[in-house]
Amino acid sequence: xxxxxxxxxxxxxxxxRFFSSLSEAAKPPSDGKLINLFTAINQALHIALDTDxxxxxxxxxxRFGGVFRCTTxxxxxxxxxxxxNTPLCEQGIIGFAIGLAAMGNRAIAEIQFADYIYPxxxxxxxxxxxxxxxxxxxxxxxxxxxxxxxxxxxxxGHYHSQSPESFFCHVPGLKVVIPRSPRQAKGLLLSCIRDPxxxxxxxxxxxxxxxxxxxxxxxxxLPLSEAEVIRQGSDxxxxxxxxxxSILEQACDAAAKEGISCELIDLKxxxxxxxxxxxxxxxxxxxxxxxxxxxxxxxFGAEISASIVERCFLRLEAPIARVCGLDTPFPLVxxxxxxxxxxxxxxxxxxxxxx
Amino acid sequence: MSTFSAVKILSPxxxxxxxxxxxxxxPFAPPLSRSGLRSTRLPLPPLAVSSDVISGQNPIASDSSTxxxxxxxxxxxxxxxxxxxxxxxxxxxxxxxxYRGKMFGFVHLYNGQEAVSTGFIKLLEARDSVVSTYRDHxxxxxxGVPARAVLAELFGKTTGCCRGQGGSMHMFSSxxxxxxxxxxxxEGIPVATGAAFSSKYRHExxxxxxxxxxxxxxxxxxxxxxxxxxxxxxxxxxxxxxxxIVFVVENNLWAIGMSHIRATSDPEIWKKGPAFGMPGHHxxxxxxxxxxxxxxxxxxRARRGDGPTLVECQTYRFRGHSLADPDELRKxxxxxxxxxxxxxxALKKYILEKNLAxxxxxxxxxxxxxxxxxDAVEFAxxxxxxxxxxxxxxxxxxxxxxxxxxxGKYRCEDPKFxxxxxxx
Numbered sequence: 001x002x003x004x005x006x007x008x009x010x011x012x013x014x015x016x017r018f019f020s021s022l023s024e025a026a027k028p029p030s031d032g033k034l035i036n037l038f039t040a041i042n043q044a045l046h047i048a049l050d051t052d053x054x055x056x057x058x059x060x061x062x063r064f065g066g067v068f069r070c071t072t073x074x075x076x077x078x079x080x081x082x083x084x085n086t087p088l089c090e091q092g093i094i095g096f097a098i099g100l101a102a103m104g105n106r107a108i109a110e111i112q113f114a115d116y117i118y119p120x121x122x123x124x125x126x127x128x129x130x131x132x133x134x135x136x137x138x139x140x141x142x143x144x145x146x147x148x149x150x151x152x153x154x155x156x157g158h159y160h161s162q163s164p165e166s167f168f169c170h171v172p173g174l175k176v177v178i179p180r181s182p183r184q185a186k187g188l189l190l191s192c193i194r195d196p197x198x199x200x201x202x203x204x205x206x207x208x209x210x211x212x213x214x215x216x217x218x219x220x221x222l223p224l225s226e227a228e229v230i231r232q233g234s235d236x237x238x239x240x241x242x243x244x245x246s247i248l249e250q251a252c253d254a255a256a257k258e259g260i261s262c263e264l265i266d267l268k269x270x271x272x273x274x275x276x277x278x279x280x281x282x283x284x285x286x287x288x289x290x291x292x293x294x295x296x297x298x299x300f301g302a303e304i305s306a307s308i309v310e311r312c313f314l315r316l317e318a319p320i321a322r323v324c325g326l327d328t329p330f331p332l333v334x335x336x337x338x339x340x341x342x343x344x345x346x347x348x349x350x351x352x353x354x355x
Numbered sequence: 356m357s358t359f360s361a362v363k364i365l366s367p368x369x370x371x372x373x374x375x376x377x378x379x380x381x382p383f384a385p386p387l388s389r390s391g392l393r394s395t396r397l398p399l400p401p402l403a404v405s406s407d408v409i410s411g412q413n414p415i416a417s418d419s420s421t422x423x424x425x426x427x428x429x430x431x432x433x434x435x436x437x438x439x440x441x442x443x444x445x446x447x448x449x450x451x452x453x454y455r456g457k458m459f460g461f462v463h464l465y466n467g468q469e470a471v472s473t474g475f476i477k478l479l480e481a482r483d484s485v486v487s488t489y490r491d492h493x494x495x496x497x498x499g500v501p502a503r504a505v506l507a508e509l510f511g512k513t514t515g516c517c518r519g520q521g522g523s524m525h526m527f528s529s530x531x532x533x534x535x536x537x538x539x540x541x542e543g544i545p546v547a548t549g550a551a552f553s554s555k556y557r558h559e560x561x562x563x564x565x566x567x568x569x570x571x572x573x574x575x576x577x578x579x580x581x582x583x584x585x586x587x588x589x590x591x592x593x594x595x596x597x598x599x600i601v602f603v604v605e606n607n608l609w610a611i612g613m614s615h616i617r618a619t620s621d622p623e624i625w626k627k628g629p630a631f632g633m634p635g636h637h638x639x640x641x642x643x644x645x646x647x648x649x650x651x652x653x654x655x656r657a658r659r660g661d662g663p664t665l666v667e668c669q670t671y672r673f674r675g676h677s678l679a680d681p682d683e684l685r686k687x688x689x690x691x692x693x694x695x696x697x698x699x700x701a702l703k704k705y706i707l708e709k710n711l712a713x714x715x716x717x718x719x720x721x722x723x724x725x726x727x728x729x730d731a732v733e734f735a736x737x738x739x740x741x742x743x744x745x746x747x748x749x750x751x752x753x754x755x756x757x758x759x760x761x762x763g764k765y766r767c768e769d770p771k772f773x774x775x776x777x778x779x
Contacts, residue, residue, distance in 0.1 A: 122426070333740065333741060
């Protein structure tokens, strides 16, 4: 999977709003060293703290480097006043971060696992998302970035594997961003930190060590709200984000052996999402399949499906397929039956194409 | 290592905690008496117990100068010893099984803290409830859940106490009144508060009373949790309604990598009890007899209906936070200091000094426990994994509404299941 992801890195194309073929012209900055996801995030945090003296990183256990090592070396370089541990109170952490951001600072708060974000849900939804709106732009918490590892990891069980992205996609005023690889993560995280809106940045924890890619060492940003076409195809469009993309890639390869040409899109930013890129792709292929780990009912795939039906109803040749987690709590054993695996996606691709 | 000096005597607040329990008479405050003075209820004694480890004195009169706590009988001592050895052997076996790949996921071991679990739970009856955290294996076996059921649950087998659905962090047992098992810190405390309310309601309103008093709920949680909002909310509610609950803080000084002293404005957690109107005790959690003494009082208090107590047990975990934690942050001399105060070794020494049992008898207990755990491992090994259909069960109460499709078969046997498009 690492090889595939590395290959992915080299074929990056930046899709502009009018969908075009792979453009060699829009190449990202010079190739750097091979590093994994947590190192890329670490580099992004270093750069963010370097470039803005009023930015802070805090959360549970971040001082020694964090349970996933994303914050190593920050305390040594920037000091305890800017990189510090908080007590175990997610509601307090995020509320406090909102306050920091409201006073013009960049607050980069870490929630140790996305499953623990729920006590902070109230602060995020009721305060962060509405701060600018209800104060008539007197104050805003645009400097807020919440980073959190999410997603299945193989042995996580109920409370170390959840994907809560769809809860936040339902809240106007927030942005939700999910990277798929180290190079994306660094650029997107820097964009999120510097974006003048509150952003939730979910990091696929499965990929922290697994995903390795060449990442430039300098400061670069990738645009938010732009989806990316990773693979060209003509028979069906596949959409995913985060760790699920590698599964979708495998399914693409398997489908290619059966003569089905798949177009693969990484949504990157879930809210506000790039409807135009997806729409142009569906206009080309006529079929769509969405895949995410979160439970299918009410997951973000439902929003994509409804929007695309509104826009491309007459062009669609088959119902939009959603291959997602089941509508149960994340199970302890039998994770592989719960998750949208490659086989499930392949079956759905075939069923959709042959509709 | 306690770097703060624990104050010994706790005085109750000068004002009385007025009960606004919905059961006891009117929820309104008693009217002002004619003299204009508010009628108050006197605080109930005894509210202060000092911990010997700090004061070096014993407020409870003892006969001999060498005994530092109330005497235990031979039977009681052996029960305590066996329970602590059971906890230790179980946790060591868990570690072994984890490294052999039989167990997976996040496993948090209790080595070193056995005195707290044994000290409290061995005083409870079957009708009392226990609420724990993710470090719950030993609370489960102390409460009476068979080691077989616990190990099978850890292996993810269908014969486990939660049918393999809960795992290490979610041990539940309705027969033994073990209410879990919470991966999320602090989430168990409100649940325990609710259970205590139910016990009080049954006793006072429904009159389903046991002549020995109310069913007590004991909530265990850690030092990190004491900075969480839910903890404070529940202290308030419990005291407000005088619930039969004991809040036990297992202060092992570390929350993964965060030192308690550096994360808390006032590290003396027991003080937070009196702030809400309930007594707060601090006790040396490495000494099971001292824990037991304090526990006895707290549980009796709850059973009488006098309300909650907050007990802070100063303890230590010998292993890392979880089996995946490299445990690099704690200093070796701190670890050595507490390793020297191993609760099991301490109790053994006490038993031998007081001639309550012979060394041979104690060894026999250890051998017996070893056999129990070996048998449990074999049982867990040979048990089957849950069938795939179990994945869809127990989401809602009605299995037909979810797990079983309109054709009477389990939905996961639906061919669309592999496509991932089956709607459940």
